[in-house]
Amino acid sequence: MIDRVPHLLAPYDAVLLASFGGPEGPEEVMPYLRRVTAGARIPDERLEMVAEHYYARGGISPINAQNRALRAALAAELDRRGIPVPVVWGNRNAEPFTARALDEALAAGATRVLALVTSAYASYSGCRQYREDFAAALVDRPVELDKVRAYFDHPGFVEANVEAVVAAFAQAPEQARLVFVTHSIPDAMQEASTVDGPGYVEQHLDVAAVVAAQAGERLGRVLDWDLAYCSRSGPPSQPWLEPDVNTHLEALAAAGVRAVVLSPIGFVSDHMEVVHDLDTEAADTAAGLGMQLVRAATAGTHPTFVRGLVDLLLERAAAERDRAAGRPVAPPV
Template identity: 65%
Template sequence: MLAEDLRPTPTPSPLAPYDAVMLASFGGPDGPADVLPFLRNVTAGKGIPDERLAEVAEHYHHFGGASPINGQNIALREALEGELRRRGIDVPVVWGNRNWTPYTVDALRAAHADGARRVVALVTSAYASYSGCRQYREDFWSSLEDLGTELGLAPGEQPLVLDKVRPYFNDPGFVQGNVDAVVEAWQDLPADARLVFVTHSVPTTMEAASGACGPSYSEQHLDVAATVAASAAVRLGHTVEWELTYCSRSGPPSQPWLEPDVNDHLARLHEEGVGSVVIAPIGFVSDHMEVVYDLDTEAMETAAELGMTAVRAATVGTREVFVRGLVDLLVERAAEARALDAGEVPAEPVTTGWLPARPSACRPGCCRRQDGVDSGRPAACSEDPHA
């Protein structure tokens, strides 16, 4: 027997077949000079004049012209790397944005140069909708095409395989992180305080399209809200009354968006005699602009004007339970890929709440509409990218 035959067989990585992870996010300006170009990227093709963008830019200039999302993504990437190392998983984690540097193509270029040929993407949006899922997948497709062109590949030939983790609104780590945040925020409030969940509003046409292949955007949030409120009530030892509200509405007044607005809802609660509220931003994974301006600035000002006591619950950010859950999702997606590659049926995803898991590879027609108009762009990580 040769000495080589006595060597132990290497244990396959729990992330095989993936050789890199991409953290995919929205992006944000790094300084005052970036704000208007960034907003032009965000609104490209919508015909919004610079005069209107200048009004939105003031939200960023209120905080020195830099979005907090970039630092938070760096922190989340480092936390993911740390949890992967703790589990003995040695893969690089690259970071790319849809709307600002580093762009998605920058992240894919770095992964490809490092030798990666199959990458799994983790999006910093927990919910399925056009803006929260398909728009990222459209960006993945165009970024893969751009990188292929750079590398001199033939048209239609892509430089690597890119899969993604399923929308994770009902992942136990995400939900538990929100439960912990609500309980912490409630510590100095009376039992009859009201729990006000908040997420980003979307046009009602986008809401309708999000339900074509599973629970809709609002239904996903209602499921998370009900689960978080029920768990928080057990921990707090009293009943918890709650409502789901929305923030960050944009677009013309004639276009219907999901309601109620959080500020309008606070006014209604005040009329009902509610004196204290916990504002829980379950629609966001970190404290980016919609949280620090729309909630920490505008909603808190509304509450103060009404004479209400308001405490804003933290986002899940880099909480250990959330980061562990994200790595669990990466491992789950890798196991699914291995099963499918072998022609086997993947294991059922682990979820909490009452709704089923959304699929990892999106079905044709899933979340296709933006403000009621078909984008017409192919999307990666789909059963049929052109459907």
């Protein structure tokens, strides 16, 4: 049960690590893909093509194991700071679902939960869709839930990516070009993301510029860089953000570039979009072009990233205490 001693995360008494989820066996792959694409009217024939990416890895997505590791790292950092709250974990699209995680928090005695999602950027799929999932899970559950803000520009996330880029360049030729990669989204979703502030693309461009500048300073040179996209899944008639990373590699090769460092800046861990779209497909494209490719690490459980996530939890908790005391606070994102 929850220890009711005063702590820095008050008024919250549990943390929810909220993620996308993935299958953990061949029998889970198609049900998972149908949940992910619900309402999109994508035929099973198309889903079966995507399913092959999972079957090639035993039907197991790496994301759940990575979330277990992140959950353990967050719990350890909270414990190190003397904050006695449980960290529960729930997914939008696979077991353990969000509702199950909230039941776990309730069973521990939680009444107010703070959610941290494994998407650093603000967009429909990275923010609002999680809020919709939370709202559905909260029905008939006597617990309050708030969400930590988008954290693409937080120093902990930035520093983890800077170190990853510097380490990748240590394995690449000096003339290698830096290519940041993120998940493509429909153009309409990008447009909607600009309503309340910088849009999805602008967020990536902002953080990529900072990461490239800081990594370049440590390497002692200016890094030329681009932003490319992966994991397009919509019909050909629907415009999505471009260029695709494979198309971009072809364009770079045609311009004489012979080495690249790929930085998956849009992802917080090495899940399927990274290990398939980048480590498999983009790597094959580069090899076919005679281009050397080095892939930088994601933030994962980098200690600076984990400390930054806990800082974000404490930031929101402090804002809630200010609000309760009648002090002015910035609106949460």
